[in-house]
Amino acid sequence: MESPAYRTSPVSFTRRGGRLTERQQNAWDKAADTYVIDVPGNGPSTSVDPSFVLDVPAVWGRSAPLIVEIGSGRGEALVHAAKEHPDFNFLGLEVYVPGVAQTLVTALHERVTNIRLAVVNAPEALQTMLPAGSVRELRIWFPDPWHKSRHHKRRLITPEFAKLVVQVLEPGGTVRLATDWEDYAEQMLEVVNGEPALVSSGTYAPRFPGRPLTRFEVKGMDVDREIRDISATTATP
Ligand SMILES: C[S@@+](CC[C@H](N)C(=O)[O-])C[C@H]1O[C@@H](n2cnc3c(N)ncnc32)[C@H](O)[C@@H]1O
Numbered sequence: 001m002e003s004p005a006y007r008t009s010p011v012s013f014t015r016r017g018g019r020l021t022e023r024q025q026n027a028w029d030k031a032a033d034t035y036v037i038d039v040p041g042n043g044p045s046t047s048v049d050p051s052f053v054l055d056v057p058a059v060w061g062r063s064a065p066l067i068v069e070i071g072s073g074r075g076e077a078l079v080h081a082a083k084e085h086p087d088f089n090f091l092g093l094e095v096y097v098p099g100v101a102q103t104l105v106t107a108l109h110e111r112v113t114n115i116r117l118a119v120v121n122a123p124e125a126l127q128t129m130l131p132a133g134s135v136r137e138l139r140i141w142f143p144d145p146w147h148k149s150r151h152h153k154r155r156l157i158t159p160e161f162a163k164l165v166v167q168v169l170e171p172g173g174t175v176r177l178a179t180d181w182e183d184y185a186e187q188m189l190e191v192v193n194g195e196p197a198l199v200s201s202g203t204y205a206p207r208f209p210g211r212p213l214t215r216f217e218v219k220g221m222d223v224d225r226e227i228r229d230i231s232a233t234t235a236t237p
Contacts, residue, residue: 007044011121012144012156013095024101031104037118039129046095048124056134059116060089065136068093068168070122070156071143073214075103075115080212081139082107082115088136090115093122122156126164135168138175139208142216145181157188162195172236176208178229180220185228192232200232 020028028036037059040049057063065088072078072092082090092115094100100117107115118125146154157177165175175198179185185204192200207229211217217227 004043010154012146012154018098020098020101023105024098027104027108028101031108035104035107035116036100037116039118039120046119046121048120048129050128052129053131054129056089056131060114064089066091066134067137067139068130068135069139069141071140072103072117073099073216075099075106076214077139077141077211078103078115079106079110079112081210082112083110084210086114088114092117093120093125095119095121123161123164126168130168132167133170136170136173138165138169138173140176141178141211141214142180142220145179145184147181155184155187157184157191159191159194162191162198166195166197166234169234171234174231174233176229176231178208178211178217178227180217180225180227182226185230188230192230197234198232199235200230205229205231
């Protein structure tokens with residue numbers, strides 16, 4: 001049977017297209033073949049063919065701990081972290097193509113070569129594209145808050161999503177979250193505390209020092225919203 005072209009359940013994003021600036025287009029033409037993973041879809045745009053499993057050592061050309069950032073946006077945090085930790089492999093999952101192109105601009109400028117990007121709907125990538133137990137750290141900085149209650153169903157961080165996080169993390173692997181929306185922070189804490197395979201302090205974590213101030217963090221601070229970090233690890237056997 002042919003896969004449907006449209007999704008029937010809500011996703012955590014709306015826009016994904018938009019024009020590239022000249023710099024972004026140049027970076028894309030120069031670097032996308034190397035840095036943007038060609039992920040086969042399954043009908044809708046940004047979907048992931050469930051039979052596609054990422055060959056991590058082949059894609060990076062080496063075996064190294066894998067750090068995944070979901071919703072890497074324009075790549076500020078991803079490129080910063082990849083530059084700080086050249087011995088780790090970094091993967092950004094982002095649906096917004098101009099953001100991915102901007103990440104390439106910054107990566108080329110910073111001469112960072114240990115990142116890869118995939119233009120995919122992250123939960124689908126966690127479900128089947130990333131091998132189970134393959135991720136040392138999963139980071140999600142300032143996911144779209146979907147603050148109206150009728151839109152809460154679009155929020156990324158849910159109990160079902162936490163199960164996918166647990167599935168991809170290595171034993172002893174870490175998930176780190178940050179948000180400037182109080183009620184989303186409360187939801188995240190509830191989700192993390194409610195997932196038996198995740199171990200955490202039960203409350204908010206100190207600000208993760210490896211995160212530079214991203215655009216969205218600055219936006220939140222500009223309107224006096226408190227930034228809350230959450231982190232948890234999977235149990236070691
Ligand atoms: C509010 S922005 C934050 C961007 C960045 N983390 C920062 O702090 O500047 C949220 C990002 O998540 C991306 N996003 C939302 N849902 C996604 C999904 N299901 N899969 C991949 N990316 C997603 C959006 O396109 C957007 O770039």
